[in-house]
Amino acid sequence: MNDIVIDTHNISRVYNPTTIPVYAIKNLHLHIRRGEFTALVGPSGSGKTTLLNLIGGLDKPDEGQIVINGTDITKLSPGKLIDFRLHNIGFVFQSFNLIPVLTARENAEFIMLLQGISKNERDERIKQLFRQVDLEEQIERRPSELSGGQQQRVAVARALASKPQFILADEPTANLDSKSASNLLDIMNKLNKEENITFLFSTHDQRVIDRARRVITLVDGQIASDTEPIMTSYAH
Template sequence: MHVIETSGLYKIYNEDTVPVYAVNDISIQFDPKEFSCIIGPSGSGKSTLLNLIGGLDTPSRGTVTVAGKRIDTMSESNRIRFRLEHIGFVFQHYNLIPVLTAYENAAFIMQLQGRGEKETRERVTGLLEQVGLGNRLNSRPAELSGGEQQRVAVVRALASKPDFILADEPTANLDTKAAFNLLDMMKQLNEEEGITFLFSTHDQRVIDRAKRVVTLVDGTLHSDEHRK
């Protein structure tokens, strides 16, 4: 079963006046354990497609099925709940909560899910140790480097045990070393634990590591390259 499936997907702005096709008839599937990226020039519809897949936006036409469920027809409240249970997000600007520690930022999502304290502590602590932040559990975001913050963001996305992680330009604000470390970490999570990653990126370092590269141009699917 595909973890993500879109069919005849459109996102059209100003439909009644001068229509702008941000996403134009895209039908695509992503399978579990993929490490894929969506690339394309600015304005090609990468982020819009990611937002539609993530349930942050609703399509003008077409369907989005995630983990076997149509999310385009869900109410907003159900979509939020669905995102919480099934989708992890990693943002370009990390977007951690500044008043919470690294541990609390990651644990926050599990607490929203209503998970128990013991389970939360074990999972979050384990994940933070796995990404090399075992000694930074009590550090607030302002005390962490950009790379460390983005790792916490990845742990936050992983903590809820999602079906896949959507990462929007995750390396854009990182220096080369931090970007490589982060990508190595995500690649390792993908290969060893089967975590599905879907990136939107311009970064060649991400593209080089991806097993599948989907290229968008003007909102349409230009190419879909599977690599070994």
């Protein structure tokens, strides 16, 4: 239960530090344990995306430390940070961001190729991933041939392909209709419960907030409220 995956110590991210400093994130402490299904909520400009970018190693804090699974990523060189992201963090973006020239299968396989995984293992894992996201029939289709909901499920499969420590999802349902959003949430929920996969997502969507077992509210770059995680899924 104390298996902390994400641990931020007093992190701050300041824009315009030399003129009129604007704190996107201010002195923030956050712990995320393995298997959590956490929603980051808050008004626009509250720092949700900035926090996800910092945790995802896409941005660096001006102050503080971010420890992922025991590694302080703020001290990693750019090259090592890229490698760290590849092996430890899965991303799901608001606008899907699949590689348009690759099929659904290839999009997921791309990550594994970057990791240097063998073909047999890749094939096996792709079968499993697309079964989990219920897209076995559409595996050879390109993103342009898939609906928004299907594309976001491919994005989830791609995020899972690298067997990351956790998945960061930036407003994953924002561009989806309610049916597709509900479907995606079912899949993410199932993966969380059955595979113990950690999800941290930013959202405005009340349907997502309702399904989250921990809700962190950000206001002006600081945690305004943090519900206790409901860890019902840790049966195994």
